[in-house]
Amino acid sequence: MRHCEMITRRFYLLRKLFLMADNDNVVFHQQLLSIDENLGKDDVEDMKFLCSDFITLKKLETVKSAQDIFLFLINEDLINKDDTFLIAELLYIIGNNFLLPKLGYTKEIVQEELLKRRKVSGYRQLLYEITQDLTMDNVKNAAFLLKNYLPKKQPIMSALELLTSLEKKDLLMESNLSILEYICGKTAPHLLKKIEMYKQAKVPHQGIKETDPSSVCAFNKPTFGNISFQDPVLPKNHEHLYNEQFGSLQEHIGNVCSLAANLDVKAEPVFDSLKQGLQRTVRENDTNAEAVVLSQYKMDGQCRGYCLIINNVNFEGDLKKRNGSEKDAMELKHVFTWLGFKVKKYDDKTSTEIEKLLEFWQSSKDWKDSDCLVCCILSHGKSGKIFGTDECLIPIRTITSYFKANRCPLLAQKPKLFFIQACQGEKTQQPAFLQEDTGHAASFEPDAQSSGFVSSQQLTSSIPDEADFLLGMATVDGYLSFRHVLEGTWYIQALCSKLQLLVPRGEDLLSILTEVNEEVSKRADPQRERKQMPQPAYTLRKKLIFPVPNKPFVPSEQSSDMQ
Incomplete structure (x- = not known):
């Protein structure tokens, strides 16, 4: 009887140890799966290249996802539940440090461990760089x-x-x-x-x-x-x-x-x-x-990305209707479609609806194989904020923060561009040199009703303090921006015009925005009393150059005629 008890006890002990080991493996595979879900197509290609010293080229040709790479590394006994450093090293090299905590690492720990545990050869890393x-x-x-x-x-x-x-x-x-x-x-x-x-x-x-x-x-x-x-x-x-x-x-x-x-x-x-x-x-x-000669963001994927346009025209309270904004929205849609983006336009959204839209796109899996995010917001505004159609304000900082790496990991290391067409106060910029503009005085309207407190630091505090963001503002903080009720806003029309002109010449985005500044600064209302000066702020790490589209740009008027 006692002998049977000992056998039974040993059986349960072995079963417990087996289950513990199995649980450890489950956790290990869950870690790998979570990392795979946050890696895009380009990331997988990068990892394939870095692993070509460990895995034969013939096997690498069959790789479709990061899971395939992990399986090969497990079979070669290069990674296991007790040693995931090689994956951490690969993530570190390709710049996806936000995924390191999933393996229990940080960027600093990997840097320290590389001194004694490096597995990717200097030669392979040189080629990758x-x-x-x-x-x-x-x-x-x-x-x-x-x-x-x-x-x-x-x-x-x-x-x-x-x-x-x-x-x-x-x-x-x-x-x-x-x-x-x-x-x-x-x-x-x-x-x-x-x-x-x-x-x-x-x-x-x-x-x-x-x-x-x-x-x-x-x-x-x-x-x-x-x-x-x-x-x-x-x-x-x-x-x-x-x-x-x-x-x-x-x-x-x-x-x-x-x-x-x-x-x-x-x-x-x-x-x-x-x-x-x-x-x-x-x-x-x-x-x-x-x-x-600077490095450039990757902009050659099958999917360039999405351009989100929030176009607020009609407001519920005292804010005036933004006549002419539809002209801006359609021009943005036309230009960014030409540049290879999938454009999604949303009209007349309240502050709550805007935040729900941002939450939806924040969690979208479509960013996995996208090169870039573009978000254009056309509305009334005040210092550092924009109005929803319910006349509630949303800080620009809140809008951009939805796409920070820790909240939207699929966009980590990728450029995120925000163009805000809205006033940032009630001040009017006085012209030093005036140039006559066509139209009538009543044809121009400001995109603000009240400015509130104006902070000179508002623009820089509106953009996340991490890499790969660009915030293009129609005007400097505290000032009005102007909109023609038929022809659209000075800023958006200049932005679209310069993109279609300068992208085919290979100009980078910051150079294009400098040209936009120059174009808008030359504009004035018919009374020659009001001027406007756009202002970009950015934390981009590389040059951003849109690939030249295969087809020449056709102005939206001609395009609609052709259809």
């Missing part, structure tokens, strides 16, 4: 130059695909970075210093002297993987590529090729066409020219 700084134009130019050595069935769509293709053909490897230096030298010279710093850190025992930035890319006769300049695999007319030096970094910054834009350039021979490309000068006299 290079891909983050290569623009789509850089990738297109590099793919054109290397056309003979890349897959012909489908075009290269990203920097990650470009470098992965070169690695598959053994043209790029840790022991030979020549082709990487070649690509950067011809398309993005500012990245050559990054490569040189990696090479110096890799072999410190050789006592390599720090290279001056003006000569970091000087080298002779590079070899691309297993292909040397003597190799008969390469046509003889390519040989001059290997016999020439790259020259100085400064020379390349002032001599960037833009071959993809030149339709007359022949693809054969590939390297002979280098001298036929279009040349673009970038601050030839600037000794710090590499400093002006």
Whole structure:
């Protein structure tokens, strides 16, 4: 009897231990699932690339989600319920630090642990950092130059695909970075210093002297993987590529090729066409020219994102009807649709309805594969706030805070743009130089009724104190903004006009908003008594450049006629 009791007790003990272990695994898999749900398509591609030293390229080709990557890592015994550091390292590298607490880590803890537990090689991280700084134009130019050595069935769509293709053909490897230096030298010279710093850190025992930035890319006769300049695999007319030096970094910054834009350039021979490309000068006299080349936000996804337009025209109490606002709303819809956004327009919303809309979009899963959020609010306003149609005020700070990383993690690291067309007070800006404007005095109205207390710090306090936000205000704090009852507001009309004009020229958003400021500042009412000055505030970390749409912009009037 006693023997049976011992057996029974041991059985229950083993069962308990099994269940505990199983529960631990459940928690572990729940952690992985939660992380997967917060990663977008680009994040998964980044993680695939960083894991290519642990998982074969053939297996990585089957990956559709982060769950697939995690499963491979578990099978390779690289992660388990007791050791999730590799995932934390991957999240840290791709900049998704807001997900680290799901694994019990913080950014600071990961940074400290990396000193002794790093698993992603310096080589792999170098390649990843290079891909983050290569623009789509850089990738297109590099793919054109290397056309003979890349897959012909489908075009290269990203920097990650470009470098992965070169690695598959053994043209790029840790022991030979020549082709990487070649690509950067011809398309993005500012990245050559990054490569040189990696090479110096890799072999410190050789006592390599720090290279001056003006000569970091000087080298002779590079070899691309297993292909040397003597190799008969390469046509003889390519040989001059290997016999020439790259020259100085400064020379390349002032001599960037833009071959993809030149339709007359022949693809054969590939390297002979280098001298036929279009040349673009970038601050030839600037000794710090590499400093002006900034990284860009990713804006090449299948879904650009959503543009939300809240258009308040009719109000319940004493606030006047905002005649002309519909013109603004339709123009915004037309321009942002052209830029690749899915536009959602909401008319006449109370303060409560606006907050419910923001809550809905905050929790939307559609941000997972989106590049960007645009939110345009057209209403009456006062200092730091906008009116709902119920004449209740909503702080702009409250509106923007719905999309902070901790409240909307799928938009973390992605640009969030807010354009506010509303007065911010009752003061009128006095013109220093007046320019006659067409129309009648009665055709202009302010977008405010009362200003209340005006704070000089209101604009900067309206934007979250974290990265990747831009707040475009129609006017500086404390002042009126103006709206034509037929033609719309000065600010929104100028914004739409400058976007359709300057996006095709490759201008970044902050440059475009500077042009908007210039355009609006020239405007005045017919009595030449009232002026307006827009003001942007931002915490963007990178340049924001909208991809040039495939179709030319057609003004909304012509577009409606064509339909």
